[in-house]
Amino acid sequence: MGSKLSIALLSIKLLALAALATAAQAQDKAQGKTGDIIARGEYLARAGDCTACHTAAEGRLFAGGRPMPTPFGTIYTSNITPDPETGIGKWSADDFYRTMHNGRFPDGGLIYPAMPFASYTKVTRADSDAIFAYLRSIQPVNQKNKPHELRFPYDNRQLILGWRTLFFREGEFKPDPTKSAEWNRGAYLVEGLGHCGMCHSPINALGGTSQSDAFKGGLIPMQNWYAPSLTSNREAGLGDWSIKDITDLLQTGVSMRGVVYGPMAEVVHNSLQYLNDEDTRAMAVYLKGIAEPSPPPPASSTLPTTESSLLISLGKTVYDKNCASCHGTQGEGKPPHWPPLANNQSIEMQSAVNPIRMVLNGGYPPGTKGNPMPYGMPPFAGLLSDNEVAAVVSYIRTAWGNRGTPVSARDANELRSAPLN
Amino acid sequence: MFARAAASAAVIVTLAAFDGAVAQTTSQPPDTMAARVEACTPCHGNKGEGTSDVYFPRLAGKPAGYLYNQLLAFRSGRRKYPPMNYLLEFLPDPYLEAMAEYFASEHPPLPQSAPSEVSKEVLAQGELLATSGDAGRNIPACVSCHGPGLTGMQPGIPGLLGLRAAYVSAQLGAWRYGTRTAKSPDCMQLVAGHLTEADVTAVAAWLATRPAPANPAPVPKGTYALPFGCGSQPN
Structure with missing residues (x-):
């Protein structure tokens, strides 16, 4: 009897231990799974570039408050940390999905389309849930959202309904079965x-x-x-x-x-x-x-031919003196760090805004894991006159078989005041 | 047999030609910091010695910690100058550190000091403020932080020589109006807050008349004690 009891007790103990072990395993597994979802959410949040708007300069991650200038006034981005008062701490995964998918706050309020919900509507429910799980896992920041500064009549959110009717098509991404x-x-x-x-x-x-x-x-x-x-x-x-x-x-x-x-x-x-x-x-x-192949661009310029040829001839002088040491006398560059200008679409395309701005402002490509110390282009705004900028841009747009059109000193001058940040 | 040899020869010739093509297309810019910071040179000079534009400062020989703090401040927009903010926006910390070290290690000669356009009295007032301060108005002497030789101290305090009056005056003005700020405690903002416009003109003018010292290098960290706490030069 005694021994039976001890065996029974032992069995119960063993069973209990086994049960504990199973529970622990299950918990480990669940935590591992949650960890996976959070990691996937972080990856997807990167793919969506949430931080570009929802983190302010010198601000806390995803605490919002970044001013976004728009033609209609300034919008301040929102706090998407899990703070219950000022962030999205009280939201459910359903609320988050509705925001991403349908551009509406949990209370049904309309979101300004500066938030790219017209694109995010294509995100699957599973991916939306993963991003939400990640955002729930980050440090909450108690920081109130700043009210937008939109001009009349754009401060009336009802106008968004009109925008939505014209431009918003709700719906998750539908794969094209004819493609890979x-x-x-x-x-x-x-x-x-x-x-x-x-x-x-x-x-x-x-x-x-x-x-x-x-x-x-x-x-x-x-x-x-x-x-x-x-x-x-x-x-x-x-x-x-x-x-x-x-x-x-x-x-x-x-x-x-x-x-x-x-x-x-x-x-x-x-x-x-x-x-x-x-x-x-x-x-x-x-x-x-x-990419759809396009017919050759119409080689039409608004500039008179004589003005164009003067510009291009001055442009070659400016180019040989200032640009050829990096971009090469034939525009061949030393890629990838010193980009080629010959057969470079970004130089030739119809809008000359970007090449003019690169000459004026210079710039660095981003520092990335694959290229942590990029080479930079010097700004020439202080060294070249409007006429010289127009000349050198006209030259690189038309030399070496490039099929762009010349630009005027006025085009160059107008972009001197373009915002830099 | 002959055919096979010919084919092999053809393959070798092709490979040689291919090697040549690769060598040509992979011609790369010099793998140096000098080549990487060419974007800085139109305004700051080839070796950071400055240019004829009086508002663009000399960078060469300033302490690396000071230069790094400025690069961080321009990148985040705390220090506002759109052309600088734009250039640095997407560059990582270690790269900015390397840039700071590069310019800190360059030592082109200091420029000749320019004859001043202000009166002797104004210069005397500038010298007094810079070397003795004005205790009654809570203004410490420039030399108490920037060093007896005004060459700065490692790692965070810049030298004040080789800068034009227009630049120093613009910076002191920016500190006074709060458009230039630094890490708390923001020592320069405290000091500049006590300066009048006339003080700024006088100090900037006097500093610009200083001749180049025999040794323009910033003194090592801890050479002298600072009169008050400074976020840019933690103890």
């Missing part, structure tokens, strides 16, 4: 989290992008940089780029064909350099795929 899984993954990232269309599409007077103009390029309001078309090989269309050159550009900021600068340097710095090789390659495959 890689192409579809790239499309999902470019059209969804990457929100590339926010800049690389013409922005009309209503601050919207129409579907038919997607990725056709446009001047970025308030920044005065031209975001080139991703579909035209005359601009930033990547149709005749190798996949390696595209992935190099996206991951490191430099490539054998050209480097990123201006607002795109921000995107590579904060977002694209963190994407893994498979996703970067998928984006490259998709971007190469959407």
Whole structure:
């Protein structure tokens, strides 16, 4: 009897121990799984470049408060840390998904389309949940959102309804069954989290992008940089780029064909350099795929021929003195660090805004894991007159078989006052 | 047999040609800091010695810690000058550190001091403030932090020689109006807050007349005690 009891007790103990062990294992597994989701959420938050807007200069991560100048006034970004009073600490995963997918706050309020929900609507529920799990895991910051400073009538949120009717199509990404899984993954990232269309599409007077103009390029309001078309090989269309050159550009900021600068340097710095090789390659495959070959550009210039030839001849003098030591006498450069100017779409494309600004302001590509100490272009605003800037830009746009058009001193002068940050 | 040899020869020739092409296309810029900071040179000079533009400062020989703090402040926008803010925005800390060390280690000769455009009385007032301060108005002497030789102290306090009056005056003005700030405790803002516009003109003018010292290098950390706490020069 005694022994039976002890055996029974022992059995119970053993069972209990086994149960404990199983529970512990389950817990470990659950924690591991949660950890995985948070890590995936962090990765996806990088792919969506949330920090570009939701972290202010010298501010705490995702605490918002960054001023975003728009043609309609200044918008201040919101606190998306898990602080219950001032952040999204009281939100549920459903609330977060509704915001991403439908551009509405948990109380149904309308969100200004400066938040790229027209792109984020394509994000899957699982990815939205992962980003939410990550945002729940970061340090909460108690920092009240700053009220927007929008001019009448744009301070009336009801106007957003009109914008939504015109420009917003709700719906998760639908893969194209006729394309490869890689192409579809790239499309999902470019059209969804990457929100590339926010800049690389013409922005009309209503601050919207129409579907038919997607990725056709446009001047970025308030920044005065031209975001080139991703579909035209005359601009930033990547149709005749190798996949390696595209992935190099996206991951490191430099490539054998050209480097990123201006607002795109921000995107590579904060977002694209963190994407893994498979996703970067998928984006490259998709971007190469959407490029449509275009007919040769019309070689029409608004400048009289005599003025153009004077400019181009002065331009060669300016170029040989100031630019050839890095970019080469034939515009061949020393890629990837000193980009070639010959056969460089960003120099030749119809809008001359970017080459003029690069000459005036210079610039560094972003410092990335793959290129931590980039070479920089000196600013020439203080060294060259408007006429010399116009001349050298006209020269590089037309020399060595480049098919751009000359620009005027007035074009150069207007961009001297373009905002730098 | 002959065909095979010919084919091999062709392969070798092709490879040689290919090697040549690769060598040509992979011609690279010099792997040096000098080549990497060429973007700085139109305004700051090839070796950071400054240029004819009186508002662009000399960088050469300043303590690396000071230069690094300025690069960080320009990158974050705390120190505002859009062309600098723009250039540095996406450069990582270790790179900025390397840039600071590069210019700190350059020692082009200091420029000849320029004859001053202000009166002797103003210069005398500048000298008095710079060397003795004005205890009654809570103004410490420049030399009490920037060193008896005004060459600065490692790692965070800059020398004040080789700078034009226009630059020093613009910076002191920016400290006074709070548009230039530094890490707390912001010692320069405290000091500049006690200066009048006339003080600024006098100090800037006198500093610009100083001849180059025999040894322009900043003195080592801890050579002398600072009169008060300074966020840019932690103990």
